[in-house]
Amino acid sequence: MKLGAIEAGGTKFVCGIGNEQGEIFDRVSFPTTTPEETMEQVIRYFKEQDVEAIGVGSFGPVDLNKNSSTYGYITTTPKPYWNQYPLLGELQKHVNVPLGFDTDVNAAALGEAEWGAAKGLASCVYVTIGTGVGAGALVEGKLLHGLLHPEMGHILIKRHPEDHFEGRCPYHRDCLEGMAAGPAIEQRWGKKGFELEQTDKVWEFEAYYVAQAVTNLVYMLSPEKIILGGGVMKQKQLFPLIRGHVRDMLNGYVQKREVAEGIDDYIVPPGLGDNAGLSGALVLAKQELERA
Ligand SMILES: Nc1ncnc2c1ncn2[C@@H]1O[C@H](COP(=O)(O)OP(=O)(O)OP(=O)(O)O)[C@@H](O)[C@H]1O
Ligand SMILES: [Zn+2]
Numbered sequence: 001m002k003l004g005a006i007e008a009g010g011t012k013f014v015c016g017i018g019n020e021q022g023e024i025f026d027r028v029s030f031p032t033t034t035p036e037e038t039m040e041q042v043i044r045y046f047k048e049q050d051v052e053a054i055g056v057g058s059f060g061p062v063d064l065n066k067n068s069s070t071y072g073y074i075t076t077t078p079k080p081y082w083n084q085y086p087l088l089g090e091l092q093k094h095v096n097v098p099l100g101f102d103t104d105v106n107a108a109a110l111g112e113a114e115w116g117a118a119k120g121l122a123s124c125v126y127v128t129i130g131t132g133v134g135a136g137a138l139v140e141g142k143l144l145h146g147l148l149h150p151e152m153g154h155i156l157i158k159r160h161p162e163d164h165f166e167g168r169c170p171y172h173r174d175c176l177e178g179m180a181a182g183p184a185i186e187q188r189w190g191k192k193g194f195e196l197e198q199t200d201k202v203w204e205f206e207a208y209y210v211a212q213a214v215t216n217l218v219y220m221l222s223p224e225k226i227i228l229g230g231g232v233m234k235q236k237q238l239f240p241l242i243r244g245h246v247r248d249m250l251n252g253y254v255q256k257r258e259v260a261e262g263i264d265d266y267i268v269p270p271g272l273g274d275n276a277g278l279s280g281a282l283v284l285a286k287q288e289l290e291r292a
Helices: 035-047 089-094 104-115 177-182 182-189 200-221 238-250 273-291
Strands: 003-010 012-018 023-030 053-058 099-103 124-130 133-139 224-230
Touching: 003 104, 003 273, 012 273, 023 035, 023 273, 035 089, 053 089, 053 104, 053 273, 089 099, 099 104, 099 133, 099 273, 104 124, 104 133, 104 224, 104 273, 124 177, 124 200, 133 177, 133 200, 177 182, 177 200, 182 200, 200 224, 200 238, 224 238
Parallel strands: 003 053, 053 099, 124 224
Antiparallel strands: 003 012, 012 023, 124 133
16 A cells, blocks of 8 residues: 655645555655745655555644634644635645645654554653644544644643743743743854753753653553654753653552553654654545545
């Protein structure tokens, strides 16, 4: 089965060709500029490929309600040019195959549950900490949608007592994304994250914020695995710091092996590495084909 996959990000669109076993045969990426420019490249790529279905995991907010007149739109994004953009409709005009659609982070969670770190589990959360913070959740075997879709990057967190950075979320200032996304690190410290590897304080603050999010996720969704991805999580020293804080914050209240002696295997990097989103989009394509 030849399937197409799109990971539509705010910086770049990654397109790929793969199959229902999660093998990826080709992978290209186009910068996210204007919808016209970016989509022209995406459409040209898929027109040369004879795929049976395409799955799309997109940055958001997106409309995932199939009964809505704006299904498949990128809706209220502050990203210039992409506000109220009919992503799926535009694609469908040019490729006559079933299209699966979900958020980028839900797709990543799905990919990880199918072939990655959460393989065989009916629940997991995938959190990305990159240009923004977002999380997708698989709950009892299904991706979580609801009213809009979860926007877990904007949860409210307690400030580190030594952190005086004001935060940079345009909506909430010091929410999780406002304090812990890559651009927040850069603005607070005046350097990019990868240049701050040796500065312990940077990762102490970062781990404190991410651990609060993880702790809240444990309480709210009770996932069987929590996967932390995105550019900032390339700093591998964050993992032990986050796990330590989570154990302290839970303080023994959740009495499960996974969040005690098994925590190294509970809060983990993506099993699929940078392919989580694209792999998840393949699953979305496969599922849409089965429904069609
Ligand atoms: N090795 C690293 N260490 C620390 N921070 C990093 C590292 N690599 C990237 N970052 C930070 O992560 C952010 C980029 O995140 P990422 O690479 O996940 O892109 P993204 O947010 O997924 O992009 P898109 O918007 O296209 O989805 C930047 O703020 C960057 O400074
Ligand atoms: Zn916010």
